[in-house]
Each structure stands twice: as C-alpha cells, then as structure tokens.
Amino acid sequence: MARARLRALAFVTVLAMVLPLIAACGQAGPTPTPVIVKETVPVTVKETVVVQVTPTPGPKRGGTLIVGLMSPVLSLDPADYRDRQTETVIRNMFDGLVTRTKDNQVVLEMAKSATLIDPQTWEFKLKEGMTFHNGDPVTAEDVKFTFDRIITEKAIEYPEPHTAARKGLIAPLESVEIVDPLTVRFHLKAPWPVFMQMLCHQQIIPKKYFESVGGTKGFIEHPVGAGPFKFVEGKLDDQIVLERYDNYYGGADDLPPVGPAFADRVIFKIIPERSSRVAALQAGEVNIIQGVPSYIVPQLLSDPRLQVKTCAGTRPHFMEMNVKMKPFDDVRVRQAINYGVNVDLILAKILSGYGVRLPGILSPFNNFADPDIKPYPFNVEKAKALLKEAGYENGFSFVIDVSADAKELAEAIAGELRTNLGLDVSVRVWDWAVLRPKLLAGERQATVGSWGDSAFDPVGYLEAKVHTYVEGSTYGRGNYSQYSNPRVDELVKAGEIETDVAKRHEIYNEIQRIVWEEAPMLFLFVPQEIEAAAANVQNWGPSPDGRINLHDVWLSQ
Amino acid sequence: MRGVKILERLLYTIPIMFGVAVLVFLFMRMTPGDPVDIMMGEAGTVAPGEMEQLRKEFHLDEPLHVQLYLFLADAVRGDLGYSYAYKKPVTELIAEQLPATIELALGALLFGLIVAVPIGIWSAVKQYSVVDRLSMAGAFLGVSMPAFWLGILLILIFSVKLRWLPVTGRIDYTAGLQVVTGFYVLDSILTGNTTALVSSLKHLVLPSVALGAGTAAMVARVLRSSMVESLRQDYVILARAKGVRETWVVLKHALRNALIPTVTVVGIQVGVLLGGNMIVEQVFSWPGLGRLAVRAIFSRDFPLVQGVVMVYALTFVLANLLVDILYTYINPKITL
Numbered sequence: 001m002a003r004a005r006l007r008a009l010a011f012v013t014v015l016a017m018v019l020p021l022i023a024a025c026g027q028a029g030p031t032p033t034p035v036i037v038k039e040t041v042p043v044t045v046k047e048t049v050v051v052q053v054t055p056t057p058g059p060k061r062g063g064t065l066i067v068g069l070m071s072p073v074l075s076l077d078p079a080d081y082r083d084r085q086t087e088t089v090i091r092n093m094f095d096g097l098v099t100r101t102k103d104n105q106v107v108l109e110m111a112k113s114a115t116l117i118d119p120q121t122w123e124f125k126l127k128e129g130m131t132f133h134n135g136d137p138v139t140a141e142d143v144k145f146t147f148d149r150i151i152t153e154k155a156i157e158y159p160e161p162h163t164a165a166r167k168g169l170i171a172p173l174e175s176v177e178i179v180d181p182l183t184v185r186f187h188l189k190a191p192w193p194v195f196m197q198m199l200c201h202q203q204i205i206p207k208k209y210f211e212s213v214g215g216t217k218g219f220i221e222h223p224v225g226a227g228p229f230k231f232v233e234g235k236l237d238d239q240i241v242l243e244r245y246d247n248y249y250g251g252a253d254d255l256p257p258v259g260p261a262f263a264d265r266v267i268f269k270i271i272p273e274r275s276s277r278v279a280a281l282q283a284g285e286v287n288i289i290q291g292v293p294s295y296i297v298p299q300l301l302s303d304p305r306l307q308v309k310t311c312a313g314t315r316p317h318f319m320e321m322n323v324k325m326k327p328f329d330d331v332r333v334r335q336a337i338n339y340g341v342n343v344d345l346i347l348a349k350i351l352s353g354y355g356v357r358l359p360g361i362l363s364p365f366n367n368f369a370d371p372d373i374k375p376y377p378f379n380v381e382k383a384k385a386l387l388k389e390a391g392y393e394n395g396f397s398f399v400i401d402v403s404a405d406a407k408e409l410a411e412a413i414a415g416e417l418r419t420n421l422g423l424d425v426s427v428r429v430w431d432w433a434v435l436r437p438k439l440l441a442g443e444r445q446a447t448v449g450s451w452g453d454s455a456f457d458p459v460g461y462l463e464a465k466v467h468t469y470v471e472g473s474t475y476g477r478g479n480y481s482q483y484s485n486p487r488v489d490e491l492v493k494a495g496e497i498e499t500d501v502a503k504r505h506e507i508y509n510e511i512q513r514i515v516w517e518e519a520p521m522l523f524l525f526v527p528q529e530i531e532a533a534a535a536n537v538q539n540w541g542p543s544p545d546g547r548i549n550l551h552d553v554w555l556s557q
Numbered sequence: 558m559r560g561v562k563i564l565e566r567l568l569y570t571i572p573i574m575f576g577v578a579v580l581v582f583l584f585m586r587m588t589p590g591d592p593v594d595i596m597m598g599e600a601g602t603v604a605p606g607e608m609e610q611l612r613k614e615f616h617l618d619e620p621l622h623v624q625l626y627l628f629l630a631d632a633v634r635g636d637l638g639y640s641y642a643y644k645k646p647v648t649e650l651i652a653e654q655l656p657a658t659i660e661l662a663l664g665a666l667l668f669g670l671i672v673a674v675p676i677g678i679w680s681a682v683k684q685y686s687v688v689d690r691l692s693m694a695g696a697f698l699g700v701s702m703p704a705f706w707l708g709i710l711l712i713l714i715f716s717v718k719l720r721w722l723p724v725t726g727r728i729d730y731t732a733g734l735q736v737v738t739g740f741y742v743l744d745s746i747l748t749g750n751t752t753a754l755v756s757s758l759k760h761l762v763l764p765s766v767a768l769g770a771g772t773a774a775m776v777a778r779v780l781r782s783s784m785v786e787s788l789r790q791d792y793v794i795l796a797r798a799k800g801v802r803e804t805w806v807v808l809k810h811a812l813r814n815a816l817i818p819t820v821t822v823v824g825i826q827v828g829v830l831l832g833g834n835m836i837v838e839q840v841f842s843w844p845g846l847g848r849l850a851v852r853a854i855f856s857r858d859f860p861l862v863q864g865v866v867m868v869y870a871l872t873f874v875l876a877n878l879l880v881d882i883l884y885t886y887i888n889p890k891i892t893l
Contacts, residue, residue, distance in 0.1 A: 068725075072852070074642055082596070159639040159646050162614045168597075171604030198602065235653060236643065238844035241730055271725050271842040275709055280724040280842075283716040433590025433857055460602040474603045 059257060059539070063555035064265040067548060068277045068289040072237045072270050076223045077216060078203040079150045079164040084454075087201065088548050089240055089268050094203035094225030097124050097143070098196060099252050102311065102543045104365075104456050106196045107254040110138065110204060110226065119191040119499060126182040130249040132206040133230035140178040145207035147176045147186075158216035169201050191499045194457050203227070228261040228551040234268075242266040251551055262554035278532075281306065287537050287555070290548065292530040294352040300532050307535050310528040311542045312365045315450040316358045318521040319400065319413055320481035322445050327398070328481075332390040334519040338376035340383030340421045346412045347525050355527040360516040361466060363526045365544065367456050368508040373516055375523060380420045387421065397424030401444045403432035410448040413522065439480040440469060447480050448524075454545045458508050459496055466515055467492045483520035562893040563882065570874050577870040578632060578863065582625055585859050592641055592857040593617065615641055615859075628863070637867075638860035640853070647864035650849065655868065656739030657727060658845035661838070662830035664765030669772030669826065676773075677780025677819075682807055684785060692777065699774025708767035708840035715763060722763050725842035732756040764841040768834055772826045779822045783815035790814070816887050824880030828873040 073089045075081040081090070091099075099109040108114060111124040130138040151173055154161040172192040177185040188195065209224045223231050228248050234240030243265050250258040269286060271277040278296055280286045282303065292300070292308065300306050321328035321337065328334055347355050356364055360373040387393060400410045407429050414425035438444055453461045468484040469476030475492075488511055495507045516523075531542040540553045593611045597603055612618045616627055631638060637647040676696070680689040716724045728734055728741050734753040737744045742761065745754035787793065788811050796806045835847035846865055853861035884891045 064731075075644055077644075080644055156644075159644065160614075162644075163610060165644075168604035168607040169602050171607075235844060237654065237849065238657075239726060239730065267730055269725060269842065270844070272848070273839050273842065276712060276724055276840055276842060279709075279712045279717050283712075283720060283724050285716075285724050431590070431855075433588075433595050433855070436594065437589065437591070455602070472609070474605055474607075477603065 059262050059554045060556060061262050061554070062264050063262075064267060065263045065288065065537070065550055065553060065555065066267045066269060066286040067550070068269050068271040068280055068286040070274075070277070070291040071272055073240060073268065074236065076220045076231070076234075076236070076240075077156075078205055078223075078225070079146070079166050080156055080216075082165045082168075084545070084547070090203060090225075091227065091547060092229050092266060092550050093223060093227045093231055093242060094205065095227045095251065096200060096203045097126075098199050099255070100197075100200045100543075100545065101255060102541065104367075104544060105254075106200060107252045109252045110249075114196070117185070120188040122186045122188075122195065123179070124184050124186070126184075127249060128182065130226055131247055132209065132226045133224045133245050134206070134209050135247075136206050136208055138204065138206075138226050139181050140184045141181075142204055142207045143184045144176045144178050145210070146204045147173065147202070149205075150202065151175075156216055158220075166202060169198055191497060193497075193499045193504065194455060194459050197455050197457055229266050232265075237270055239270065240268045242268075255552070257552060261551045263550065266550050281532055281534070284534070288531065288533040288540065288548065288553075290529075290531050290542070292532045294350075294354045294527075294530060297352060297354070297530060305535050306532055307537070308530065308532045309541050310354055310530050312544045313355070313527045313529050314363070314365075314454040314456075314544050315452055316361075316363045316526050317409070317448070317450040317524040318358065319410070319446055319448045319524065320439075320521045322442060322480075322482050323484075323518075323520050324442050324482045325445055327390070327392055327396050328445065330390045331518055332386045333392060334522075335376070336383040336386035336390070336421070337417070337522050338383075338519050339379045339386065341413055341416045341522060342378045342420070343375065343522075343524055344378065346409070346416065350409055350412055351525070351527050354530055355525040358523045358525050360512045360523060361462070361521075362458060362508070362512055363453050363456075365456060365526065366453060366458065366461075368458050368505060370509045370512045372509075373512050376519075383421055395422045395424065397426075398445045400425065400427050400446045400448055401430055401435055401439070402427060402448050403435060404429050406448045406450075409524075413448065440477075442482045444480075449480070451478050456544075458511075462492050462508075462511060463496070466511065466520070481520035483515075483518070485514060485518065488514055559882075559885065559893065563878070566878050566881070566893065570871070570878075573874055574867060574871060577867055578629065579625070581863050581866040582628055582859075585857070585862055586621060586624075588857070590857045591617075592859060595856050596641065628860075637864040640861040641858045642852070642856055642861070647860050650861065651846065651864050651868055653739075654844060654846045654849050657843060658831060658834060658838070658847065660727075660740050660742065660761070661764055661768060661834060661843055661845060662827065664761045665769030665772060665830050665834075666823075666827060668765045668769035669776055670823070672769075672773040673776035673780060677777040678784060678807065678812065680777070680781040681784030681788060681811075681815075689781075693781070696774040696777045699770045700778075702770065703836075704767050704771065705836045705840050707770055708763070708837055711763045711767055712840070723760050724763075727757060727760050727843065728753060729756045729760075764837055764843055767840070768830060768837040772823075772830060775826065776819060776822055780815060780819045783818045784811055787811045787814040813887065817884065820880055820883050820887065824876050824883075827876040827879075831872045831876075832869040 069085055069088065071085045074083055074086045076090065078090050078094050081087070095110050097109060097111040098106050098114065100106055110126060110130060112127045113125045115123045117123050126138060126140065126143070132138060149155045150164040150166050150170065153163050156162050156164050172189045172195070174187045174189045177187065179185055204226060205219070206224055210219050213219055213222070226249070228245060228251060229242035230245045232241040232243050244261045244263060246260055248260045271280055274291060274293055277289045278292065278300070281289045297308055300308050321334050323329055323334070343357060347353060347357065357375045359375045360370070362369045387395070400414060402410045407427060410427045414427050417423045417425045435447070439447055451461065451465055463475055464478035466479065466483055467475040467489050469479045469482065491507050491511050495504055498504050498507060529542045529544065533540055536556045538554050538556050543549065592615065593608050597608050597611065616624055619627070628638065635648065639646050640650055643650060676692045680692050683689050712724050715722045732750065732753040734741060734744055734750060734757070735748045737747050741757035742754065745757055793806060793810050796810045834845065835851050837843065838845045838847040839851070846868065849861065850865040852858070853865060881893055885893060
C-alpha cells in the first residue's frame with residue numbers, strides 16, 4: 001500500500017516537473033504559422049514600416065550598438081570574400097568610391113565625381129581631405145593599389161598565393177591609371193553596363209599601411225580603412241568590435257546625415273541560431289538582429305520594447321520543372337501548374353504575408369522588370385482544362401527534390417497541387433551539395449528554391465537561370481529546369497554588352513515575355529527582408545542587399 | 558615502469574592519427590558535392606574561368622593520390638593546409654576555437670559530476686526511496702532530453718524571462734579581458750580581473766548545464782548501479798560488522814570499488830563533451846570547434862574538416878589513455 005502510494009507520488013512529481021517544460025517548449029519551437037492574410041503589398045512600395053516608433057527629437061551621440069548576425073564573418077580583407085555577412089561588417093569599416101541607397105540608387109561615396117570618358121573608361125575624382133583610420137590621407141595611389149591587388153592574378157600572398165575572391169565581381173576591369181594625386185581612371189576591357197552597380201562592392205584600403213604591416217597577414221590582424229568605424233578587436237566566428245572614427249570625412253553626400261557616426265562603439269556578434277538571435281534581442285543583449293523568421297513577427301510586435309522593419313528582398317523564389325522530362329516537357333502542363341497553385345495563399349501562410357508576388361522571371365524590384373507582366377491568375381478550371389488538353393486529365397505523380405530549408409514551401413506547393421488538381425506530389429529532402437549536381441544534370445523532375453538578384457539588374461541573374469546550361473561556363477549555372485531556347489540565349493548575351501538603356505529594356509522585356517509564356521518554373525514570390533531592433537534604435541532600417549549601415553544609426557536612450 | 562608504458566601508448570597514437578587522416582581525407586572526397594561549386598555556384602556574379610581557377614588553387618584538379626600525397630606531406634610538418642572559406646591556416650583556426658570548446662566541455666563535466674556523484678551515491682544508499690525514484694526519473698529525463706531543446710528552454714527562463722544569465726557568447730566585451738591562454742575563466746584569474754571572471758562564469762553556466770545534463774544523468778545511473786552492486790559485497794558487510802561508521806563504509810569501501818565503471822563512462826563522456834557539442838555551441842553562439850566543424854562539412858571545406866576530425870580523434874584517444882591511467886591508481890591490481 002505504502003509502496004503504491006509512493007509510486008503515485010513519484011509519478012505526480014515527475015509529471016509536475018515535465019509539464020511546465022512541455023508548456024514552455026511551445027514558446028520556443030516553431031509555432032504553427034499564423035494564418036494572417038495581409039493586404040498585398042503594392043509593388044511600388046519598396047519599404048514597409050511595420051511599427052512606427054515615435055522618433056526622438058534629434059540624433060544623439062554615444063552608446064554601443066550590438067548587432068546579431070546570422071553567420072560568421074569570413075574575412076576582414078575587403079579583397080578576399082564573397083558573402084554578404086562579411087560585406088556587412090567590412091562596409092562599416094571601409095568605404096568605396098560609390099555606394100548604394102536603400103532604394104538601390106548608386107551614389108558617390110569617396111568619389112567627388114564620376115565621368116564616363118568613353119564607353120570603356122571611367123574617371124573618378126576623390127574628395128579632398130579624406131583620411132584612413134591611422135591618419136594617412138586617401139590618395140589615388142591607394143585606389144590603384146586596392147584594385148591592382150584585386151585584379152592581378154595571385155596577388156594575395158597569404159596564406160598561399162591566390163587571386164582575390166572579389167576579382168570575379170569586377171572581371172571586365174583591365175587597369176587603373178593615376179591621373180593626379182586625387183584622380184584615377186578605370187579602363188575596362190569592354191563596355192560594361194553594370195560597372196557602377198558592381199563598383200559598390202569594392203572598398204578602398206591604404207597602400208602605405210598595408211605595406212608597413214608586411215602584407216595581408218598583418219593587415220587582416222588589424223585592418224585599417226576609411227569608413228565610419230575603426231577596427232578594435234575581434235574573432236571572425238565570435239564577435240567583432242569597432243569604434244567610431246572621429247575624423248571620418250562623412251560618407252556619401254546623398255545619404256544624410258553626413259559626418260562622423262553617432263554610436264561610440266559597434267559590436268557584431270555571430271548568432272547563427274535564429275531562436276537564440278530572437279532571444280538575445282528580447283533579453284536586451286543585442287540591439288539589432290537580422291534574419292527574423294516571419295512567424296515570430298507578431299510575438300515581437302507585441303513587445304513595446306522592440307520594433308520590426310521590412311524591406312524588399314532580393315531572392316525570387318520558384319519551383320523549377322524539368323522541361324526535358326515527362327510530364328513537364330509539355331508547356332501546357334507547366335502553365336497548368338502556374339494556374340493551379342494559389343500562390344497568394346502560400347505567401348500568406350508561409351511568409352505571413354511578408355513578401356511580394358513574383359510575376360515572371362524577374363523580381364518586380366528589378367530595374368528592368370516589365371510592368372506589363374502580371375502573375376498567372378489562380379484558376380483551377382483553366383489549369384484542369386490545360387492538363388486535359390495535354391492528356392493528363394487523370395493527373396500524374398512527381399517528386400519535388402529540395403534542400404532542407406525549402407521543405408516547408410515545397411510541402412505547401414505539393415498540398416495545393418494535390419487538393420486543386422488531384423496530382424500525386426511528394427517532397428524529398430537532400431543535402432544541397434548532393435542535390436545541386438543532380439539538378440544541373442537534369443536527373444530530377446522538380447525543385448523549389450531561390451536565386452539572388454542583389455544587383456537588381458538582369459545581367460548575371462538571367463545568364464544563370466534561363467540561359468542553356470553550358471558545362472564549365474557560368475551560363476545556366478542555376479538552370480535547374482533544363483530550359484533552353486536559342487532566342488533567349490541570344491538575348492541574354494546581347495543584354496550583357498548593350499549599354500543603351502532603352503535597348504536593354506527591349507531585350508529584357510522580350511526575354512520576360514518568352515519565359516512567362518513557356519513557364520519553365522512556377523513563379524512564386526520575393527520574400528521581404530525582416531529585421532528587428534530594440535525600440536531605442538533610431539534611423540535604422542534594413543536594406544534590400546542585406547547590408548546594415550550603422551553610420552546613421554543612433555540610440556535614443 | 559608506468560612512465561614507459563604511457564610513452565608506449567602515446568607512440569601508438571601516431572599510426573592511429575595517420576589512419577584517421579587518410580580515412581577522413583578519402584571519405585570527404587567520396588562525399589558528393591564540390592567545394593568550389595558550393596562556394597561559387599550560386600553566387601550572384603561569377604566571371605568566366607573563375608571556378609576553374611579556384612579548383613586549381615585548392616589543388617582539386619589534381620588526381621586523388623597526388624592530393625593525398627600533398628596533404629600528408631604537409632601534415633607531417635604540422636601544416637594542415639588552409640581553409641577554403643576563411644583563407645586562413647587550419648591549425649590557426651583550430652587553435653583559435655579549441656580553448657572555447659575545452660572550456661565548455663570542462664564546465665559541462667564539472668556540472669555533470671557535481672550533480673551526478675551525490676545523486677548516484679544517495680540513490681544507491683537509499684535504494685527505492687522517494688529520493689532514489691525521483692532522481693532516477695530525473696536522470697531518465699536528462700538522458701532523453703535533446704540538448705538543443707534544453708538549451709532553448711534555459712535561455713527562455715533564465716535569459717529572456719528572468720534576465721539573470723546571458724544568451725550568447727563567452728564574455729562581455731566591456732569586461733576588458735586580456736586574453737592570455739584563450740581559456741577566459743583562467744585568463745580572468747591570471748590577470749586578476751574580477752569583472753571578467755564574473756562575466757565569463759555567467760556566460761559559461763547555461764551552456765554547461767545544457768551540455769552537461771546528459772552526462773550528469775548517465776554518470777548518476779552508472780554510479781548508482783555500481784554502488785548498489787558493491788554495497789552488497791562481503792567486504793561491505795564485514796566492514797559494517799566491524800562497526801565501521803556508515804559514511805566511511807559507503808565512501809571508502811563501496812565507492813572506491815564502484816568507481817571503475819564510472820570512470821570508464823566519464824572517460825567516454827569527456828570525448829562526447831568535446832566532440833558532440835555542435836548543437837549546444839550553435840544554440841548558445843559559443844565560438845568553438847563544433848560550430849566550425851558543422852559549417853566546414855556543409856560547405857565541403859575539406860582541409861578544415863580534416864583538421865577538425867583529427868582533433869576529435871586525438872581527443873578520444875587521449876581521453877581513453879587517461880582513463881586507463883586512472884584505473885591503475887583506483888585499483889593497483891590493474892596495469893597498463
């Protein structure tokens with residue numbers, strides 16, 4: 001009897017211990033996506049402020065800004081990295097000749113003027129009186145040295161001689177010539193319409209300092225630039241600490257306020273786990289976080305100490321269908337898929353509405369998006385009719401092969417196709433490194449994914465997505481639908497060298513019409529970038545290319 | 558004699574490490590996925606010829622046996638190559654991250670032992686009591702609870718709700734720690750910086766609990782069953798019959814004999830704590846080796862994966878050796 005009572009007592013105690021744990025867990029794990037159908041964001045709106053925090057009277061100096069980044073910073077060498085996170089940190093320490101505004105316009109930063117002398121030569125005049133963090137003046141020598149180091153083969157000597165990772169971003173640059181101490185000329189191998197856009201991604205380093213510390217190894221241990229913040233200390237996988245550079249020349253004239261930064265200190269913390277990133281913000285440990293999942297936004301908005309902001313994203317999402325395989329070799333089937341999926345519903349459920357429909361191959365934010373291209377309307381009858389016409393009135397089965405991060409989206413599409421069109425669709429998850437070669441080889445039926453369009457220009461993007469796949473080249477390197485149309489190939493190549501804007505519009509409009517009609521993919525949406533910050537962070541906002549510019553940000557308390 | 562044996566065992570690790578190096582080299586290259594393609598294949602702008610050039614720089618265009626030769630030839634000189642992603646020597650990256658991982662593992666081990674040893678002994682002595690049943694139920698929970706879940710739970714309670722302990726990192730920058738060894742707790746003591754000591758200990762608590770919970774549970778269960786076993790032995794009855802005090806009987810006669818299986822488990826746990834902390838490091842943004850390993854594997858950063866796996870292998874080998882040495886002290890009848 002006593003033993004039975006004991007057993008019951010033990011059971012109840014254990015239950016009492018476990019239940020709160022289970023209850024609390026509900027808050028931590030991915031809660032079921034809230035079903036909030038938001039109004040469709042008009043395409044012209046580039047930035048939507050979700051929460052308006054009452055702004056304090058004026059900018060305030062002082063304080064430490066702590067930013068939670070999604071992934072490690074790979075390098076502190078402006079010439080030798082290729083990822084966005086690294087760029088975010090580097091561009092708070094280093095400035096370039098030009099930069100970009102939040103709505104994607106190229107403006108002058110360290111340059112006072114930029115002139116296109118002939119189709120292959122740009123001349124830049126530098127602002128006077130700019131200095132690097134060690135006090136050395138910025139001269140044409142530094143600009144030439146920076147770009148020589150990037151474009152010369154094997155110019156980076158540490159840890160083993162290799163070519164700068166950023167060379168590929170400015171490959172058509174042939175040489176840089178010094179005209180006078182504050183004037184440089186960039187000579188291109190061929191006319192290159194996106195030169196100014198791409199130049200935003202290159203930052204200037206000091207020649208004299210670089211040589212005095214014995215080259216790359218010494219330089220990355222203590223980098224020196226001409227940006228708003230100077231390097232103090234840091235470890236790439238942990239945190240990077242910067243302090244305000246008081247003699248900063250001020251930055252781009254078109255991006256006010258011009259002058260030294262407001263915050264005394266900036267710390268970038270690497271917090272890869274997203275629930276920890278959100279928790280760190282809630283706990284007041286960081287001031288700004290990036291990569292906020294949309295399902296958590298309502299929870300953050302309910303906290304008066306926090307604010308959430310969004311902006312146009314740069315990653316069009318689609319489901320690519322292998323046009324060389326049955327049943328997707330029939331254009332009617334591909335169009336039927338586009339008619340048969342309620343993309344607005346998926347956008348509302350998976351992204352809680354934080355995204356914009358993708359009408360065709362180009363993001364509506366792309367500078368060359370054709371406004372006449374409208375998304376396929378949701379029309380199940382039409383989809384069924386097309387399937388019948390193609391001889392699939394009884395449906396068919398297929399597999400969507402995806403990497404783990406696209407699983408949820410793929411499941412949603414599969415669910416739509418099952419319910420609306422009666423197709424037998426299943427989803428299989430792979431390690432991306434294993435799946436990608438199979439997709440390029442045309443061995444799979446369909447995949448769901450996205451492709452970056454951060455230059456907002458079709459060059460590079462269309463070449464990867466809709467040009468015929470040419471092994472060993474950059475053409476079709478992301479063409480998972482095996483799409484191949486000689487006319488499109490021809491137009492993609494023509495667009496790469498055409499400098500006349502009107503003609504480029506013509507070229508890209510034609511590509512967009514053809515691809516929309518032939519529908520090698522189910523066009524989905526462009527998710528917005530969502531970032532969150534403490535309520536006292538002022539004049540802050542995410543930018544479409546994911547960069548966090550802290551020069552203009554201040555803390556109100 | 559013991560010294561010679563230990564030296565002999567240490568020498569054995571050389572062929573073991575060689576085998577590990579060759580195996581990890583081959584396995585990484587047998588895994589589908591091309592590092593250059595992962596790095597550049599989805600980049601926004603890729604210049605023609607850029608990917609070939611990268612393959613050449615990484616020696617990926619050479620035949621496999623040539624690559625293996627290059628790797629081994631460098632490795633015997635202590636050069637494990639450089640990371641494709643970080644463009645830094647692998648040894649330097651590992652040296653930067655290793656102290657964080659060791660510190661966390663020691664924290665977790667300490668937590669595990671502090672919890673497990675009293676519970677294990679108490680449960681055995683008071684077998685089938687309420688305390689015994691509760692602690693064994695707790696141990697069951699500890700073994701089955703995934704560390705990432707416990708970690709997030711701890712963060713929600715102690716960081717977000719109570720704001721007692723920090724969520725991420727190893728120390729507050731404002732503590733102004735002068736790094737000497739890379740072990741922040743030790744460095745704080747060495748430099749006499751109390752602020753840094755408090756800060757680094759505060760940062761260490763939650764990850765240590767999350768990581769050490771499994772160890773605590775495992776050790777408590779093993780210790781309890783071996784204690785139950787040894788408390789039934791004749792020498793314990795004899796000791797009691799002689800009138801030896803009960804505490805003395807438990808601690809001196811029973812515990813010492815129950816330690817052999819426990820030390821074995823603790824030894825294995827040391828390896829597990831050092832090599833199985835990827836998830837806890839991820840949840841607590843702890844800048845250790847585990848996080849580096851995960852990233853390296855997904856990006857097929859071959860040299861970095863090779864380096865990290867070799868460190869893990871070495872850890873297991875050394876932990877086992879340490880356990881064997883400990884045996885000889887606990888039970889003088891055992892020799893190496």
